[in-house]
Amino acid sequence: MDRVILPAAEYERQKKPRFTAISTTELMAIEFPPIRxxxxxxxxxxxxxxxxxxxxxxxxxxxxxxxxxxxxxxxxxxxxxxxxxxxxxxxxxxxxxxxxxxxxxxxxxxxxxxxxxxxxxxxxxxxxxxxxxxxxxxxxxxxxxxxxxxxxxxxxxxxxxxxxxxxxxxxxxxxxxxxxxxxxxxxxxxxxxxxxxxxxxxxxxxxxxxxxxxxxxxxxxxxxxxxxxxxxxxxxxxxEKESALTFAGGVWIVTGEAADVRRSSERGNILAALEEATEPMSPTDLSNVTGMKNGNIRRLLHSMLKAGEVQKSGRGGYLHLKNATANSPGE
Incomplete structure (x- = not known):
């Protein structure tokens, strides 16, 4: 077979690194296996x-x-x-x-x-x-x-x-x-x-x-x-996510999304403080008792009020439902 002698310019072009490109149409036609x-x-x-x-x-x-x-x-x-x-x-x-x-x-x-x-x-x-x-x-x-x-x-x-x-x-x-x-x-x-x-x-x-x-x-x-x-x-x-974990007996257990678990814990702290209180508590009162930030407490109280977990009493005061019931006038 006769040798093919390339022009010098073509020979130099083929020696250089070249991209192996694929069109978007070809790329989208590929069936990739699901993530393992x-x-x-x-x-x-x-x-x-x-x-x-x-x-x-x-x-x-x-x-x-x-x-x-x-x-x-x-x-x-x-x-x-x-x-x-x-x-x-x-x-x-x-x-x-x-x-x-x-x-x-x-x-x-x-x-x-x-x-x-x-x-x-x-x-x-x-x-x-x-x-x-x-x-x-x-x-x-x-x-x-x-x-x-x-x-x-x-x-x-x-x-x-x-x-x-x-x-x-x-x-x-x-x-x-x-x-x-x-x-x-x-x-x-x-x-x-x-x-x-x-x-x-x-x-x-x-x-x-x-x-x-x-x-x-x-x-x-x-x-x-x-x-x-x-x-x-x-x-x-x-x-991307952040999960809450607990550890016992050498085993880590996922308890839920960290934000949800923290909110649940914070709600529990608020409810516990309100249950022990003898009178309505303001967000500032709750912040002083629980150590939580005032802004976080206000946001949670708003959600808890909508969910029926607490009751508002007067201007800026909140009650645990148990205390609200106990303090309500009888029939």
Whole structure:
């Protein structure tokens, strides 16, 4: 076959990098599979970062997810998980503590579920020294790879590059892990710490640079304040929300949307104060007793009045319904 000799200009043009473009019509004709959820509403396929302060309970939460997936059970008390294989890379606790946690969750060996699809690793190479190769080996040796937990992310993080900013270094370090998780439709949950002092935006609270949260598909922040514990989630495929959680016996339970739970608790505080009062209370009186902000109390009292939970008495005063009934004139 005769060789085709291209003109010099065409040869140079073909040597240059070129975009492989797709039209909108072609793009819209593609049928993509639905998002593969591991813990519905919280953890999807791809790379997720679960961050929180030390000793707050991140490991307990991750173990809850891991067991729910391995058994095809329920996570956080109410979220059914499709069964699959789980790899938990725990480089902080060791086999003795892991065994102790399982014993707390399932004190009776006879009643313990089949956990054979949950495998544990206590040592792993850094991301740039074979970690992804080891992950791929695990993926190819199980039937349904669904979840990988890395506890904690700092243990596999490569050393920084002096020629890069911390943002560039973090993004470059974890982009390969994110690509592996996305390509194979596996949920990878990496545990991480939050910095001291917190931040206005939960994603800004992650320790280190913003390169980590920028690279991750989903970021979850476990936090505690005077109103309780919350789990905040934001991601590319996850609807942003903040849930209220309670912890008992090694298990985290979702009790509802954080805003609703807080409102319910605040309403309870107002009702308790009004019930103990011997006369009508103003919003300022309630603020002094409960420690709640005056503006919040006024808004809640307006809603509670419409809902029939309290009764107005005179100008600016409010009564508990029980007290209002007791003080009403007889027939």
């Amino acid at each position: 959820w591991t813990v519905s509403g919280y953890v999807a396929e791809g790379l997720s970062i679960l961050a929180g302060r030390q000793k707050l309970g991140k490991t307990w939460l991750a173990i809850d997810w891991a067991i729910a997936v391995a058994c095809g059970g329920v996570a956080m008390g109410s979220i059914y998980c499709e069964q699959g294989d789980v790899l938990y890379i725990d480089m902080e606790n060791g086999p003795r503590r892991i065994q102790g946690r399982i014993d707390i969750l399932f004190p009776s060996e006879r009643l313990r579920p089949d956990l054979s699809r949950l495998r544990w690793v206590s040592d792993a190479p850094a991301l740039n020294k074979g970690f992804l190769d080891a992950l791929e080996d695990w993926r190819l040796t199980v039937d349904q790879p669904r979840l990988v937990v890395i506890d904690v992310l700092q243990r596999i993080k490569p050393s920084g590059n002096a020629n890069q900013t911390s943002y560039e270094s973090d993004y470059a370090a974890f982009s390969g892990l994110q690509a592996w998780a996305t390509r194979n439709r596996v949920a990878v949950v990496a545990l991480h710490h939050t910095r001291k002092g917190g931040a206005d935006d939960p994603l800004e609270a992650l320790s280190g640079s913003n390169g980590l949260s920028a690279c991750a598909d989903t970021t979850l922040v476990l936090d505690r304040d005077h109103e309780g514990v919350t789990l905040y989630v934001r991601g590319r495929d996850v609807e």
